[in-house]
Amino acid sequence: MSLASLIKRLQDIMRKDSGVDGDAQRLAQIVWLIFLKVYDYKEEEAELDDNYVAVIPEGYRWRDWAVGESVKEQMTGPDLLDYVNNKLMPVLGGNAIRDEAGHDVVIFDKTDARSLLVKSIMGDATNYMKNGYLLREVVNLFNEVDLEDSNESHEFNDMYEGLLKGLQSAGTMGEFYTNRAITTFAIDHVNPKLGETLADWACGTGGFLIDALRHMEKQVELGDVEGMKQLQTAVRGAELKPLAYKLVVTNMLLHGIELPNIRYGDSLSEKSLSDYRGNDLVDCAALNPPYGGVALPEDLMSFPSDLRSSETADLFIALTEKRLKQNGRAVIVLPDGFLFGNDGAKLNIKKKLMQECNLHTIIRLPQSCFAPYTSIATNLLFFDKTGHTEETWFYRLDMPEGYKHFSKTKPMQRSHFECIDQWWDNRTEIEDDATSTYKAKKYTFAEIEANGFNLDLCGYPTEEKVILSPEETMENFVSRRAELDKEMDDKLAAIKALLEG
Template identity: 35%
Template sequence: MFETTFRNLDDTLRKDAGCSSELDYIEQTSWVLFLKYLDDFEADREAIAKLDGKIYQRILKPEYSWTTWACPKTADGKLDYNKGLTGDDLKEFVDNKLFPYLKQFRADAEHANTLEYKIGEIFHELKNKLQSGYSLREVINKVDELRFRSNEEKHEMSSLYEDKIKNMGNAGRNGGEYYTPRPLIKTIVKVVNPKIGDKVYDGAVGSAGFLCEAYEYMRNLKELTAKEYEQLQKKTFYGKEKKSLAYIIGVMNMVLHGIEAPNIVHTNTLGENIADIQEKDRVDIVLANPPFGGSERIEVQENFPIRTSETAYLFLQHFIKILRVGGRCGIVIKNTFLSNADNASIALRKQLLEECDLQAILDLPPGAFTGTGVKTVVLFFEKGNPTKRVWYYELNLARNLGKTNSLNESDLEEFVKLSKKQESSENSWCIEVKDINKTTWDLSATNPNKKDTTDKRTPQEIIDEIQKLDLEILKAMKVIKDLL
């Protein structure tokens, strides 16, 4: 049912003049979904409080609750058309009363980590783009069919939401900004192996794919105690996101995965001077796919000792700084980082190798990120000790990757298996840091174990072979003809 509802939602949004792209579809779906989720969340809290003989104070005033303005019901549980707003009345209420009310929560909230603050932050960045109040009524009615009560329902909903994020990424030229392939994220999480008690961080959170997958991974490590579950909910996952839409999608994605009040802050991570990072700010795990190819302003670059306009290089400096000693990182970056000859690249590679143990480099094929042919690598490192040797794994696939033939977990199984002992194979090898050039600190490396499949025959030898095969075919055909 959920899948059909999601498909129908897009159909409705597509017909409205205010929505023109996949980005609009997910943005408008997100705020309506969030308010429906909030109503179900509060209903659950109210029921639990009642069982305990307590009174639950709802976050939203009654006139702004879902069951009042969006979907008031009759005694038999059907939509009360006498009370439910529609058309211009509905649009007027949403634009001029509901949104201003919800925006105010940001200023009134006691703390940025509260659900109240998240409500205010989300609606401070959003506006209702639906131009027709009748289209809005259709969207609301469809979303009202959805339920967020059981874990199964939340899981199905989160999977469908992930699909919407993927579609949004595929539709836009900056797809990788919103969507990192989930098989790759799951693989990075497995190799980094966060444990209960670790503080997990993504400073370029996007749609929160890394934090969501880390949550699923850690939640299933073992049977959790109530204290451990609460720690996962409130004191484990942290993120920062600069862009408004990505922030909203990230919060919604984490909510649908079961994290009630995500610790995601709407801010430009690179706007913070890394010299100001203190011990209390440090984290145990960094998982990220920071944007690359961007260009930061001079005043932002001044927040970093190695100045560069390349956003990914600034993020890498931030991640090294914010990790605790012994902290681990898995980060996606363009493969040109390994060999670029500019001063910033050289200085950053030197810092990485001297301050961290760069344990592994996963070399991904073109097309790993759907919609882009950019070559990327994943760096796995631990902060605190210099690197002595680096294990490389080159992902060689017998097919070209693309929208209809995307990366899957089985493609990465050998990498995960070999990474545990850093074994050599046809696709993997090691280099000693003492052997690399200390002027360039070049980390690019050619696979010495890869079989040479180049055809060494001369053109004449190939022609001779073809003629030989032709003669054999003619002889075989004559034999068959004689038999007939």
């Protein structure tokens, strides 16, 4: 089954169901179904080892209720709806159900890490579908995908990534997805090594984490069992929103991570900033924190008073700087507001970052790189914990030739960053003669400090504006109106002459 066909058929079936209202609910419904199918497939693989202890209780695995040897043996209609709503969902959430004797029993009572992962996904999952026959059609569509077939497994993964992109059109959930071209470029230049750990404390659907895994997979040689084990613990993340959390966990399972190390909760209030040490620290970090988020009181209390910015994106910078190991490397996607902001906490965070880390590169991204979902101007800040900042390079990435803006049909590509790839290891200042500015330039710490730590230095051309007095403005208006009136009179006279002729 083709990717486009599977997605269209899922959408067509679920649109008929009165319980599913819009893209957000449709995605939420699909996510827990995908999770259970993928998890059961992974368990079947693991059961080849005689010592493996199954996580999901028998009778509640995908193979037990979603698959049947014949159509007659498949639960459907009201029976399927009753089973899903009153047995499957509460059991896998770790809740009690009523047995035949009328007693409340907890069937899924295990508390090991894998069991807790399943409970965290299914605990607040909701079956929105009200028609059991349509639910059976959806389940059977997923049964048509054979994850043992490498081609179909790859196609299924592509479908899943397509669903992740669909979040961008599902209201405010667009914050969960970051353009693949950006994540790949960022990870390439953070360059996580096999044996290191990369974290994203606002991971959304896991774009940075998956690209980091792919980057490190290339470093594993054929037959390297130890290298494959290192990949299992190579990335970690955290996510506050429940749907995004389910998406990233399933995404990690699809990419071969047996026990995804993804924390469900608010990274900013996990503990006091001064308490991070030991295993809390990581070798690399890559994240795109939510913009415009307002910090909660408990978030602010986790930070020193001089760093308590009201914007969550600012707090994520301070958190990342704190949780990097010595010689660690990081990249953060940030809006322009952080670059030129000079309120107390924002200014203190910039000072702390440059004094305790080497903020070596800031890449100004084209304004429409997140189009059509947002027009916020964004930047990539690369820094490492090798010492204080001595100089910072700024590079302005312009729209590629032939593009007026990026769009769904003409999205940003990894190849658009090749000019920076070529410049990265042999940095020179690049003047832009056409606009009397520059595309690349460096500033020393002393110059940035003298400029009040304003980091908005990426060389965008600006137009000089002439401010007129009220009297001059009125005179210009009257003069221009007289010119337009004369043009109109001349054209009317010409038309009248033609008609008389």
